[in-house]
Amino acid sequence: MAQTIEGQLSNGPPAVLPRDTVEVDAGLLAAFDNSPVEPEAYSSNLPSHLLDLTLTSTHHLISTLFQLPTTSTASGLMVQLPAAKTLLPREKPLPKPKPLTKWERFAKEKGISHKQRDRMVFDDERQEWVKRWGRGGKNKEVEEQWIHEVKAGEDPDHDPAASAKKARKERVAKNEAQHKANLAHATAPTSTRSISAQNSENRSKRKVELERSMLLTKTSTASLGKFDKKIEGEPKTKGVKRKFEPNVGEDWEGEKGRAMDVLKGLDGKKKREGKGEGEINVRKAVRFHTREERIKGGSSAGSKSVKGKRRS
Amino acid sequence: MSMLRTVKPKNARVKRALEKREPQLIENEKTAIFVRGQNTSQRVRDCMKDLYALKRPLAINFSHKNDVHPFDDTSSLEFFARKNDASLLITGLHSKKRPHDLVLTRMFDGRVLDMLELGVEGFRAMSDVPSVKSSLGARPLIVFHSDLFDTHPSYQLLKSFFLDIYNGHSLSELPLTSIEHVISITASPLPSSITTTSEAASQNPALIHFRVYTIKLSSSGTKIPEMQLTEMGPSIDFTIRRTKEAEDEMMKMALKRPKIDKKDVESGLGKKRKNIETDEMGDKVGRIHLDKQDLSKLQSRKMKGLKKSRG
Structure with a gap:
């Protein structure tokens, strides 16, 4: 095929022009004609119909572009394009904000700014x-100031200066x-401990956990870990040492008491130590007592410096 | 993905190159990769060649066949995209079930965002049209005709794809003399048998006519010039086959826009342009500051007597 299709549009007689449905997105150099394509014109002569449609929409686009503000540069007349209206997806996500440096983090935490507020x-x-x-x-x-503006509808007794x-x-x-x-x-005692203290506590907790799970895994083999490879710094397995009472003892009271304890347990009504009615929780009583003593001592020695006082 | 090792920059040049690939506030223009599948038809190959010619220079043409099946396995496409730092892929395929197949794939963050499969029904190459072609790298205008591009999801996807491929990068300014050609995309009217919108939504019945015309502008005496269009080629008729829409979450991420002050954009986004100027000729002029020359180290005539004593 050696034929080409040409179409011309002069600015004067707008024969094919009056389509108001053309939307122009100058930022993307695009135009959208959102009216349905007419079936009759489409089927009668496709190439010329396509050309007509293109002529119309391109004319709208070109006329929009040529009416935009321009700047003249070394490389010719440049049109200032507006931002694109059509949203298209990005290639990559938005860049993450740069992580703060140690100093910046510290300064932010403490509210330190580099600028000192000027007195003037x-x-x-x-x-x-x-x-x-x-x-x-x-x-x-x-x-x-020696004169004040009074806004309309303001109370006559209103004193702006005051x-x-x-x-x-x-x-x-x-x-x-x-x-x-x-x-x-700043002066109040810190209720929450310092971060380093918390960290060390977490660490020791984790250590205990780790050791526990290690001991558990050791018992999971048939030989209860007897032939397992030893790891450096491995915790020692501590079993419960059995204790044997002598078969023939001096006092029978102890044996009797133990036997009675077993029987009491079977009853299901074994009383806990120190929790019975009328009995005194000695530990608690001692705690109360010592606290009272301390308060008394503190008030008598009020002249002592606060610095030396220790809190428990 | 795992096939690509992470490179730790050993020198400044590599570091700069890697930084360019990192997410940017203002993105570069998207690059397109043109890949042939294991089986292709002559028509698809020609079609890809012309689409490539229109996209150049921001296009990479793979000269070898690749065993890619975009709708079944996207891993190799993702590999190509990452390796070449490109986010648009155009795959040509041909099978009995889907003859003359063209799959457009869009990437976001190294993963497939959405896909669109087109069948090439009619094709006339650029070389078959005896006319003047647009110059390399000229930015085309792009126009769409039909209400389908506003209402029908598959056609909206097609519009988004072609906008993204040829005009996706929004410019802040454009030389008026650089307008050379226009890409015109028209959807045919729906057949009269299809009346309801749901019927139209389930099928993609309308043909897509892809045409390219060169624009000749001549002064009309007014601000708006007179215009003449000449067909340049290629002219392609597409049908829409399968589509894979983007996941909502991913699309939401991809549509996020940075908040930038216009002032910052004009001043180069915080990047200082120090000692660099453009002169009246449009040449870049840089000013460099040199230390005073140390004349004691100047090499003069070599003589035995002037030799430095050892140690």
């Missing part, structure tokens, strides 16, 4: 440096309270 600020209106606070400071600008001053005082009071809270928090 530049006043744009006066074109000079003024104090941030203090006599004639920037924070008193509103309350000290209200500005009140607002400032409130800010100061709030800051004071926050400062106090900070100090209190």
Whole structure:
């Protein structure tokens, strides 16, 4: 086939043009004609119909492009394209934010910023440096100005200067309270332990767990791990040592007591030690007693320095 | 995936190259890989050749056959994509069941996002049309006609695919003189036997006409120029066969847009361009600062007497 299809569109008579359904996405250099294709025109002459459709939509696209703002550069006239309207998937996910460095993490935790707040600020209106606070400071600008704007519908007794001053005082009071809270928090005994202490505790817990599971696995062989390979630093298997009472003892009371214990257990009503009614929990009593003693001693020795006091 | 070892950069050049492959805030233009399957027809090969010519220079053509079956096993496609840092794959296949088959695959994060299978029903090559072709790397305009591209899921997918392949990268500016050709994609009207939308949704009955025309612009006296279209080729008629839509979660991730200030984009996203300027000729001029030359180390005439004593 050596025939080519050509179509021409001059700007003057828009014969095939009036299709308002063309949407233009200039950012992607694309146009979408969302009206259905007419079956009659389609089946009568396909190539010319396709060309007509293309002429129309391309004309819309070109006219949009040529009306966009341009800049002239060394490489010719450049059109500034708007952002694309059609969303297309990215190739790769968004980059992850860079992990903070140790110092950055620490600074963030502690709220340290590199910039120290300046005592002086530049006043744009006066074109000079003024104090941030203090006599004639920037924070008193509103309350000290000699004239105030009164907005329509405002209470005639309303004093703008006074209200500005009140607002400032409130800010100061709030800051004071926050400062106090900070100090209190800093001096208060830390209820939560330090991270390193927690870590070491976790470590020892994990160690115990590991040893336990190791001992369990050793007993899983037929020979109860007797011929297993030894690992360096392996925990020693500690069995329960059996204890044998002498067959013939001096006192029969002990043997009697043990036999009676077994019988009591069979009864199902074995009483626990120290939990019976009327009996005293000695441990608890001693604890109470020592605490009382300590409180008394502490009040009498009140003049002692707080520094030397130990908390338990 | 496991076949690709992770490279630890040993020098700055490799490091830079690897950094370029990492996720970027502003992405580069997508590269397309054209792969032939084990069996292909002449028509599919020609079709791929022309689609490749339109996509160049951001296209890689695999000259060998590869045993790929995109809808059954995506592992080799993912391997190709990772190895070449490309996210679009166009696979040509041919079988009795699906003659003249073209599978378009899109990747996200090294994994298959979605797929679209097209049958090449009619084809006329670019070389069969005696006309002037567009120049290499010229950005095409792209136009779609039919309501199906707005309503029917398979056709929406096709629209998204062709936009992504040829015009996916949004530009901030464009030289007006660089407009050379337009890709026109039209869906045929639905046959009269299909009346309900659900029927149309279950099948993909409408043909897709893929046409490319060169644009000749001439001044009209007004701001908008006069325009003349000439067919350039290729002209391809597609049918839609199988589709694999993207998983919702993955698509959501892929459609995420970064929040960037326009000011940051203009100033090169925080990258300092120091001592580099472009002069009136459009040449890049760099300024380098050198230390003062150490004249004591200057090599003058060599004589035995001027030789440094040893030690």
